[in-house]
Amino acid sequence: MGISERKEREKQEMQDLILNAAAKIFLKEGFDKVSIRKIADAIEYSPATIYLYFKDKNELFYAIQKQAFDKFFLYFQTVSPTEDPIDRLRNLGEVYIRFAMENPGYYDLMFIMRAPMESIENALDWDEGSKSHNILHEIVNQCVAKGHFKGQDPFIVAHIIWSFVHGLSSLHVRERMKMFPEDQRENMILEALKVFNDWMKKL
Amino acid sequence: MGISERKEREKQEMQDLILNAAAKIFLKEGFDKVSIRKIADAIEYSPATIYLYFKDKNELFYAIQKQAFDKFFLYFQTVSPTEDPIDRLRNLGEVYIRFAMENPGYYDLMFIMRAPMESIENALDWDEGSKSHNILHEIVNQCVAKGHFKGQDPFIVAHIIWSFVHGLSSLHVRERMKMFPEDQRENMILEALKVFNDWMKKL
């Protein structure tokens, strides 16, 4: 019987409907302005209906986080695999920062906000987090294979790099550069990334 | 007439009463659990009274942020001024990370949360931010004077270092290390800091 298949399909469609409405409000008006009631209004259903498709608000934001990671990985596909790995590492950093600058809301949801992480019960299975870390880890390993970062744990090197680009991005996204003139902030970030990349070539 | 002086004093006392009650709830139960009604309950006044002493909730959290920075600067006083500046820089990083680990709630309020920053109207006057950046900037300048970071803008070097230690701290505070086993996370952070410090000695 095709009824259960159709029902499965309808359930998926309804989930997407909710998700897209939520993402739309989130990207246009920010996290604080997304309420279950507002999403319900947008899709012309009652608020209670949303709870038939998502356990709670956190789970909804975890689903939007997944969409954000999809876009994030799309950015990374522009990093050419043919170059010298140390250049690829440089490129990776640039793409990371560019993603954060162009999609501050998504970046926030992925790496700063508490909400989506609260719906992960088993600490180890944050797949999106692992996947992004693996991309970086692989490139660092290729650098090590070419003689860079001699005598250093590649795992730690990768974490240093991630911490640095996340620090740059999150200080910007969460407005902790207010002591610098606004028209200099973006330049500071790009310059810092450049200098850091030069350091890495020497190590 | 001493009446206006007494009134001034009483206003200050009331502000402190509110602030301390709020800080107490914040540190014990976290940001989400601090409500105006709960603060009012704790001090045995009506919720509306709080608005006679603080414009809104953001301003209240900005005041708690100031207290957090006071503690932060206390930590920094343990950084010895007699050492070689590059060792002082290493020490500064260690103290920064230690503060974040020992006071995650305060760290969050200072460098991650949106709430307190929303009550700063004039972008440039985030005094606490400037002050902490100056401490770092001064030590970097001393390193440059001793021949470190040759040919590099000390301002940018300082921002790289801050971004890195903030990245380490905030990934930890906001639970973005869930893909690593819990008992390894703290070690990863300390190891990353150590390796980064070794890098800096070479530059």
Added chain:
DNA sequence: TATTTTTAATAAACACCGTTTAGTAAATTA
């Protein structure tokens, strides 16, 4: 001192919020 004015505090309301429960109408199964 008596009266007016100012101040400090609050009760109550406004407009929201996430989530749960009990009930209904439609779709599906028997």
Added chain:
DNA sequence: TAATTTACTAAACGGTGTTTATTAAAAATA
């Protein structure tokens, strides 16, 4: 056709930040 399951929702629960109108007390003025 009757019984059951499913999809949905109205209404309520217990919260939230903030504003307004009112009152009682304190201070200033006459």
